[in-house]
Structures are given as structure tokens and as C-alpha cells.
Amino acid sequence: MTQLDSARAGRITDEMGAVAAAEGRTPEFIREGAAAGRIVVTRNCARRVAAPIGIGAGLRTKVNANIGTSRDEHDLDAEIEKARVSVSAGADTLMDLSTGGSLAGIRSAVMESASVPLGTVPIYQAAVRAADRGASFCETTPDEWFAVVEEQAREGVDFMTVHCGVTLESKRRADAAGRVLGVVSRGGALTLEWMRFNGRENPFFSQYDRLMEVFHEYDVAISLGDGFRPGAGADATDRAQVQELIILGELCERAWKAGVQVMIEGPGHVPINQIAANVQLEKCLCRGAPFYVLGPLVTDSAPGYDHISAAIGGAVAGAAGADFLCYVTASEHLRLPSVEDVREGVVAARIAAHAADVAKGIPGAAERDAEMSRRRRALDWEGMFAAALDPARARALRSSSRPSEDDVCTMCGPLCAIKMQEQVK
Amino acid sequence: MTQLDSARAGRITDEMGAVAAAEGRTPEFIREGAAAGRIVVTRNCARRVAAPIGIGAGLRTKVNANIGTSRDEHDLDAEIEKARVSVSAGADTLMDLSTGGSLAGIRSAVMESASVPLGTVPIYQAAVRAADRGASFCETTPDEWFAVVEEQAREGVDFMTVHCGVTLESKRRADAAGRVLGVVSRGGALTLEWMRFNGRENPFFSQYDRLMEVFHEYDVAISLGDGFRPGAGADATDRAQVQELIILGELCERAWKAGVQVMIEGPGHVPINQIAANVQLEKCLCRGAPFYVLGPLVTDSAPGYDHISAAIGGAVAGAAGADFLCYVTASEHLRLPSVEDVREGVVAARIAAHAADVAKGIPGAAERDAEMSRRRRALDWEGMFAAALDPARARALRSSSRPSEDDVCTMCGPLCAIKMQEQVK
Numbered sequence: 128m129t130q131l132d133s134a135r136a137g138r139i140t141d142e143m144g145a146v147a148a149a150e151g152r153t154p155e156f157i158r159e160g161a162a163a164g165r166i167v168v169t170r171n172c173a174r175r176v177a178a179p180i181g182i183g184a185g186l187r188t189k190v191n192a193n194i195g196t197s198r199d200e201h202d203l204d205a206e207i208e209k210a211r212v213s214v215s216a217g218a219d220t221l222m223d224l225s226t227g228g229s230l231a232g233i234r235s236a237v238m239e240s241a242s243v244p245l246g247t248v249p250i251y252q253a254a255v256r257a258a259d260r261g262a263s264f265c266e267t268t269p270d271e272w273f274a275v276v277e278e279q280a281r282e283g284v285d286f287m288t289v290h291c292g293v294t295l296e297s298k299r300r301a302d303a304a305g306r307v308l309g310v311v312s313r314g315g316a317l318t319l320e321w322m323r324f325n326g327r328e329n330p331f332f333s334q335y336d337r338l339m340e341v342f343h344e345y346d347v348a349i350s351l352g353d354g355f356r357p358g359a360g361a362d363a364t365d366r367a368q369v370q371e372l373i374i375l376g377e378l379c380e381r382a383w384k385a386g387v388q389v390m391i392e393g394p395g396h397v398p399i400n401q402i403a404a405n406v407q408l409e410k411c412l413c414r415g416a417p418f419y420v421l422g423p424l425v426t427d428s429a430p431g432y433d434h435i436s437a438a439i440g441g442a443v444a445g446a447a448g449a450d451f452l453c454y455v456t457a458s459e460h461l462r463l464p465s466v467e468d469v470r471e472g473v474v475a476a477r478i479a480a481h482a483a484d485v486a487k488g489i490p491g492a493a494e495r496d497a498e499m500s501r502r503r504r505a506l507d508w509e510g511m512f513a514a515a516l517d518p519a520r521a522r523a524l525r526s527s528s529r530p531s532e533d534d535v536c537t538m539c540g541p542l543c544a545i546k547m548q549e550q551v552k
Numbered sequence: 553m554t555q556l557d558s559a560r561a562g563r564i565t566d567e568m569g570a571v572a573a574a575e576g577r578t579p580e581f582i583r584e585g586a587a588a589g590r591i592v593v594t595r596n597c598a599r600r601v602a603a604p605i606g607i608g609a610g611l612r613t614k615v616n617a618n619i620g621t622s623r624d625e626h627d628l629d630a631e632i633e634k635a636r637v638s639v640s641a642g643a644d645t646l647m648d649l650s651t652g653g654s655l656a657g658i659r660s661a662v663m664e665s666a667s668v669p670l671g672t673v674p675i676y677q678a679a680v681r682a683a684d685r686g687a688s689f690c691e692t693t694p695d696e697w698f699a700v701v702e703e704q705a706r707e708g709v710d711f712m713t714v715h716c717g718v719t720l721e722s723k724r725r726a727d728a729a730g731r732v733l734g735v736v737s738r739g740g741a742l743t744l745e746w747m748r749f750n751g752r753e754n755p756f757f758s759q760y761d762r763l764m765e766v767f768h769e770y771d772v773a774i775s776l777g778d779g780f781r782p783g784a785g786a787d788a789t790d791r792a793q794v795q796e797l798i799i800l801g802e803l804c805e806r807a808w809k810a811g812v813q814v815m816i817e818g819p820g821h822v823p824i825n826q827i828a829a830n831v832q833l834e835k836c837l838c839r840g841a842p843f844y845v846l847g848p849l850v851t852d853s854a855p856g857y858d859h860i861s862a863a864i865g866g867a868v869a870g871a872a873g874a875d876f877l878c879y880v881t882a883s884e885h886l887r888l889p890s891v892e893d894v895r896e897g898v899v900a901a902r903i904a905a906h907a908a909d910v911a912k913g914i915p916g917a918a919e920r921d922a923e924m925s926r927r928r929r930a931l932d933w934e935g936m937f938a939a940a941l942d943p944a945r946a947r948a949l950r951s952s953s954r955p956s957e958d959d960v961c962t963m964c965g966p967l968c969a970i971k972m973q974e975q976v977k
Contacts, residue, residue: 197962197963197964197965197967198956198965198966198967199953199954199955199956199962199965200953200962226964226965226967227965251967254967258966307922307925307926307929308925308926308928308929308970309929309970309973310969310973311969311970312969313964313967313968313969313972315969316969316972316973317967317972319972319973319976320972320973320975320976323976358925358928358969358970359921359922359924359925359928360910360918360921360922360925361918361921361922361925362925398907398910398911398918399867399868399871399907399908399910399911400871400911425867425907425910425911426903426906426907426910426921426941427921427922427924427925427928428906428920428921428924428939428940428941429899429903429906429940429941429942430924430936430940430945430946430949431940431941431942431945431946431948431949432899432900432903432941432942432945434860435859435860435863435900435903436903436907438860438863438864439863439864439867439868439903439904439907442824442850442864442868443824443864443867443868446824446825457949458949458953458963459963460928460936460961460963461946461949461950461953461961461963462949462950462952462953462961462962462963463953463961463962463963464963474854474857475857475860478850478851478854478857478860478861478864479864481851481853481854482823482824482850482851482861482864483824485785485823485824485850485851486823486824486825486850493785493786493823495853496784496785496786496851496852496853497732497784497785497786497852499784499852499853499855500732500733500783500784500785500786500787500852501732501733503733503783503784503852503885504732504733504734511855511885514853515853515854515855515856516851516853516854516857517854517856517857520855520856520857521855521856521886523856524855524856524882524883524886524887525886525887527887528624528625528883528886528887528888529624530624531623531624536885536886536887536888537622537624537625537887537888538622538883538884538885538886538887538888538889539622539651539738540622540623540624540651540652541623541683542622542623542651542676542679542738542742543738544735544736544737544738544740544741544783545733545734545735545736545741545783547738547741547742547745548734548735548741548744548745550745551744551745551748
């Protein structure tokens with residue numbers, strides 16, 4: 128039985144109990160959300176992660192960090208370090224998006240070293256296998272795609288992105304959409320390339336029931352990828368994107384019927400004033416399924432600072448109801464991220480997620496901020512560090528510039544407003 | 553005649569013409585906005601800045617960088633470097649908030665070296681003068697306060713923050729508000745300290761007409777400071793803050809009657825879901841006067857990353873109609889910012905302002921993003937760098953990690969979605 132099967136049967140699993148404890152909710156709240164598809168409890172039954180997590184309505188907004196090699200850069204140690212740094216900076220999940228080196232080796236090393244749920248995009252491995260034998264991805268067979276999914280499920284991957292919404296129907300609308308930047312999803316582009324070459328429907332769509340069987344067997348959550356997500360603000364919320372989302376909504380219901388847990392992936396690049404509408408649209412078209420947004424970036428013009436563009440979009444999306452934020456690093460659009468990029472990217476996404484949680488009224492979020500404010504009022508620096516999202520960084524900045532009076536900082540010195548008001552009392 | 557006087561008389565000044573050219577608007581659009589008080593054209597008539605700027609409705613969202621010494625750190629060269637770096641990173645204005653060393657010397661050096669409009673908070677200088685002679689700020693006389701305002705106006709300061717809304721009435725509501733963090737505005741705290749000690753009304757409120765005469769004479773724009781701005785999310789949009797804003801709205805109209813240009817300062821620390829309401833409130837209570845927000849920070853819990861917390865809040869505020877964003881650096885709440893903090897703070901605020909402009913439909917903003925997207929589609933790296941907000945940073949990140957195929961980057965390599973779709977064609 129999957130978590131969804133159990134929830135529907137009225138059974139509270141150990142995982143639901145653990146999620147409830149971590150979130151300050153009742154086990155019944157989690158079970159009810161899981162039964163309705165509003166909450167995903169990620170846990171491949173072939174893998175024991177330290178702490179299962181819940182993603183969805185009424186829960187803390189979660190953060191995913193993408194790690195993984197590329198064809199040009201594949202240093203296993205660096206990726207393991209990125210995994211470690213991500214978790215220590217507060218990432219709730221990892222996705223291993225490796226496309227270079229030994230994919231299975233990297234994945235198993237990451238799963239051994241990191242205790243958080245792990246996601247993948249299986250089609251990458253099918254593509255890498257084809258390339259390794261000198262073949263084009265277009266020559267791969269649907270059976271090879273399914274073989275990768277099954278292998279990764281057996282290994283214990285907790286959630287997988289599959290681009291089932293890239294279909295002949297959505298492709299037709301995408302072709303007519305007149306996009307500035309076209310398709311920017313790697314999985315989406317691979318699928319389209321295969322469909323065009325073979326003149327056939329996307330096998331992950333035409334054989335969706337077969338996919339559901341694998342996902343159900345291992346209780347892998349399906350993350351329905353958005354192959355037509357906009358990669359430019361100019362392409363946001365266009366007919367290609369919304370057509371795909373309609374199809375994802377239909378596939379979401381089929382997954383639920385099959386007892387499979389579902390998340391829906393969302394953009395990408397979206398101007399601020401369209402973000403709330405995008406979240407609302409997903410919640411309506413996909414009947415409340417958790418929304419997993421990739422950013423979104425609120426401007427295209429800031430390469431080198433996309434962690435900031437994405438933090439803005441992620442915070443706005445989260446406040447509007449998005450449940451799961453995929454971080455973006457400063458190196459996005461420019462290179463494979465460094466370890467430090469990954470750390471900063473996770474912190475920026477955590478700020479966005481927490482700011483969203485304050486707005487959403489998630490239990491404990493506003494109280495966390497209030498505790499920091501009380502420590503500020505008391506000029507209690509150790510208390511401030513302890514309440515900080517990144518205590519080490521806060522401490523380092525303050526330590527680098529010693530004030531002449533110990534209770535204030537070098538910004539205001541004796542003109543500290545907080546100190547002045549205490550003196551008046 | 554001030555810019556406001558001229559605009560009302562139907563006269564388009566050279567400054568309005570320059571602003572119109574810079575903004576892609578007609579001179580009449582600027583004159584009309586200035587006449588209605590929706591647009592401020594900052595220019596002290598005793599100073600010739602290279603390019604006057606317009607702040608307000610229908611114009612590009614502007615960014616201010618605070619620089620200046622403190623009692624603990626006063627290195628003139630460092631502050632001049634901060635001014636230079638701010639302008640080169642795209643700050644539209646500077647505020648010199650110095651409170652250590654020779655204040656007049658720093659101010660004149662900044663005015664000589666930087667060609668952007670300069671703002672100050674004159675009460676700081678009155679406080680420093682009192683401290684320099686070993687006196688308490690409470691012992692200063694209203695004449696000393698006014699003397700500083702007049703001196704700075706004569707020197708050419710383009711806009712000044714004056715905390716006229718800290719009155720016996722707003723103080724009474726603030727005392728009863730039960731705030732977590734109380735008063736965090738330095739100018740507000742100084743004013744309150746003086747009022748409590750002397751048992752008198754704030755001279756900048758009780759002698760507001762006298763203040764208006766000075767501002768009118770030099771055409772200094774008044775930036776009505778928010779002494780009761782929330783310094784904690786828990787204190788946001790409380791009765792103290794809104795009471796002061798009501799008073800600022802009244803003072804705004806009195807300034808307009810006196811021919812003085814006005815901006816209204818706003819928070820501070822505000823949860824995301826309250827930001828749009830704060831902007832709307834200002835636009836209503838202050839009849840469309842430009843709104844100058846200090847951040848706002850969407851969480852209190854991220855010291856060391858407050859440039860990110862502020863970029864989120866600033867983008868949301870700007871998209872909702874705020875006109876002018878005061879940057880916040882990573883060192884906020886911890887120390888006087890370094891030169892690099894200042895540079896990063898300006899970039900983060902520029903990202904927020906630009907993202908807001910895309911949402912606001914400011915001429916050219918979405919087109920700028922679309923140009924970047926076209927360069928991405930063409931895999932034209934030099935074009936991407938040229939379109940980037942910070943070309944040097946984008947170039948440096950890409951250069952540090954060379955792909956084996958020159959047209960892509962090391963993130964995706966041959967799996968680049970953009971390259972794949974071009975190959976299919």
C-alpha cells in the first residue's frame with residue numbers, strides 16, 4: 128500500500144505521524160491531506176530516509192536543491208559535497224540531475240550520504256546511455272525509458288520528474304505559440320526531439336498506466352514535469368504552458384486513481400504580476416495537488432544573481448500557495464554551480480520559503496520572526512545568532528567589525544534606536 | 553520657483569524635459585505628474601547634478617543606496633568608494649547618513665564625486681554636534697535643528713528625510729501599541745527622546761511652516777520619514793504606523809500648498825501578504841505622493857542576507873506601486889556595510905526594481921527582458937552579457953567553467969534544451 132492508499136483507507140502511517148510531528152499538525156490533518164492529494168508524503172518504500180517529509184497544503188514550504196554532474200564537469204566528490212552543504216543549509220530534498228560520469232554511482236553515493244528524500248529525472252539517464260553507445264536519443268525505445276524508471280525506483284528514488292504533458296496536443300499549441308525562447312526544459316526538449324523523429328506520441332503519455340504501475344509498486348511520487356514551462360518572462364502563461372497544465376491536471380487524477388502520489392511542476396520565468404494567477408490556475412486545474420515551482424525568476428536580465436530573482440518569485444509563489452520551491456543558483460544560465468553557489472542558492476530559497484510561510488500563516492513561522500525581534504529588542508547578540516537562518520554568517524559579519532560599545536553594532540553605534548528607547552525608560 | 557511651482561504654472565522645466573527623455577515619456581506627462589504631486593523631480597537649485605531624476609507614478613522604479621560613516625567606523629575614502637560603486641552598480645540616488653568624522657567634509661566630498669541626487673537626514677548632524685560638545689541631544693534647541701536643515705539645503709542636498717510625523721498624537725498610539733521591537737528609526741528615536749525629555753511637541757511638526765520655507769527656497773524635496781516604521785514583521789501595519797501615515801498625508805498636502813515636493817517613507821519590515829495593502833494605504837492617505845520604501849524585509853530571520861529579504865519585499869512593493877526602493881545590505885542589523893556589501897545591495901535592489909517595472913508595465917522593462925531571451929535563443933553569449941544587469945559578473949561566472957562545446961554552458965553541455973530545439977529545425 129502506498130501512502131495514498133493508506134490515507135484513503137483511513138490508516139495513519141508512521142510516515143504521516145512523523146510528518147505531523149515535524150509540522151506541528153495532527154496526524155489526522157496529514158492523513159486527510161494525503162487522502163485528498165493535497166499533501167505528498169515522499170518515501171520510496173525501498174528506501175529508508177531518516178525523516179520522511181510532507182509537501183503540500185498547510186505545511187511548511189519546502190525547498191529542493193538540484194545537484195549533479197554534467198558532461199563537462201563530473202567530479203563525484205564535488206557533488207557529494209554539494210549534497211552535504213545543501214542539507215546543512217536547510218534543503219528539504221535533493222534532486223540528482225547528473226548527466227556526466229557514472230550516473231548510478233553518483234546516485235547511490237548521494238543516497239548513502241544524504242538523509243533527505245531524493246528526486247531524479249529518469250529520461251536523463253536514458254539519454255546518457257544512448258550517448259554512451261554513440262546513439263542518438265531519438266533511437267531509444269520506450270522500453271529503455273521504462274527500464275530506467277524501474278531501475279531508479281528499485282534503487283529507492285523518492286520522487287521522479289516525468290514529462291508526461293509533452294504530447295502531440297500540447298506540442299501543436301507550443302508550435303503555434305510564437306515563443307521568444309521556445310522550450311527550455313531538458314526533459315521536454317528530449318521528449319520533443321524523440322516525438323518529432325519517430326512521428327509518435329510521447330511514450331510516457333501513451334503508456335501512462337504502465338508508468339503508474341511502477342510508481343505505485345515503490346510508492347514513488349510522480350512530479351509531473353512541465354516541458355513547456357516558460358524560459359522567458361515573455362513566454363509566461365502562454366497557451367503552450369496552460370495547455371500542458373490542463374493535461375497535467377488530467378494525469379494527476381489518473382495517478383490518484385492508481386494510488387500514486389502526485390506533484391505538479393510549474394514555471395520557470397514569470398513576471399511578478401502573473402505569479403499568483405499561475406498558482407491559482409494550478410490549484411484549480413490540478414484540484415489542489417502540491418505545486419512545485421522552479422524559481423520562478425521574475426526577470427530574465429540578472430544572470431549571475433538568479434538566486435535573488437528566484438527568491439523573489441519563489442516567495443511570491445509560496446505566499447500565493449505554492450508548496451515546494453526548487454532553488455536556483457547564481458550560476459544558472461552560465462555554468463554548473465559551485466559548492467558555494469549551491470549553499471547560497473539553498474539559503475536564498477529558504478528565505479523565500481520562510482517569508483512565504485509567514486504570509487501563509489504556517490504554524491511557528493511568524494513566531495520564529497518574533498523571537499528574533501525580541502532578541503533584537505534585548506540587544507542579545509547570542510540570541511540573535513541562534514534565531515538566525517544562518518547563524519555562522521550573521522556571527523561572522525558582526526565579528527568582522529567590532530563596535531566600541533559591546534551591546535550595539537557599528538552601523539549606528541551609540542545612535543542605536545533600540546538602545547536609545549531603552550535608555551529613555 | 554520650485555519644480556512644483558513651475559509644473560502648476562504649466563511650465564515644463566529643463567529638468568522635466570531631461571526626466572521625460574530618460575523615461576521615454578512626454579515632457580507633459582512629467583509636468584502633469586509633478587503638478588499633481590505624483591512625481592518628484594529631485595533637484596536642489598543650489599546644486600547642478602549631472603542628470604535630474606524623476607521619482608513617481610509611471611516612471612522607472614528608483615533605487616537609493618545609503619552610505620556614510622558611523623561613530624565606530626569613519627573612513628572618508630571608504631565612503632567615497634561606496635558612493636562610486638553604488639552609482640556604477642546602478643543606484644539612482646545616494647543618501648549620506650554619516651554620523652562619525654567630519655559630516656560636512658564627507659557630504660561635500662560625496663557631492664563632488666557623485667553625480668546623482670543626494671539625500672540626508674539632517675537630525676543626525678544635530679545629534680552629532682551635540683555629542684561633539686559633550687551635550688545630550690535632549691539639550692539641543694529647535695533652532696539648532698533648523699540651522700542644520702538650512703545649512704544642508706544651502707550646500708545643495710537634493711532631498712532630506714525629516715520625521716515630522718513623530719508627534720504627541722502618534723507617540724500616544726505607539727506607546728499603547730504593545731510593539732515587539734518598538735522604535736527602530738534613528739531619527740524617530742532621537743525625536744522621541746527629545747520630546748520626552750522636554751515634554752514638548754516635535755519642533756519639525758509644530759514649526760512645519762518654517763521648515764517648508766527652507767525646503768521651498770532651495771527646492772529640496774521633503775521625504776517625510778516614518779519614525780514609527782515597524783522594525784519587526786510582528787509590528788507591521790499596526791496603529792502606530794498607520795497613525796503616523798495619516799499625519800504624513802496631512803503634512804504632504806501642506807507641503808504641496810507651500811510649493812514643496814514630497815515623498816513619503818514607508819516600512820521597514822512587512823510580511824509579504826501585507827505589502828500591497830501598505831502601498832495602497834499610502835497612495836490613498838497621501839493622495840498619490842511617491843512612496844519610498846525601506847526594504848521592506850519580508851522576514852526578520854535572515855541577518856547576513858537582508859539584501860535578499862529586502863529584494864523580495866522591494867519587488868513586491870514596487871509591483872504594487874511603490875516608486876522608490878531604499879536598498880538594504882547583507883550587513884544590515886550587524887555592522888556598517890563594506891564596499892562589497894554596498895555593491896551587492898544595489899544590485900539586489902536593482903533586480904527588485906526592474907522586476908517591479910516589468911510588472912508595472914514601465915516602458916522598455918519587459919522589452920529589456922525579451923532582448924535577453926532572444927540572445928539566449930541565439931546562444932549569443934556576448935549579447936547575453938551586454939543585456940545583463942551586471943555584465944562583468946555574468947562573464948566571470950561563465951569564463952570560470954569552460955564548456956567543451958563553445959555555444960553552450962557547463963550546466964547542460966550537449967543536453968542544452970535550446971541547442972536541441974535548434975538542431976531539430
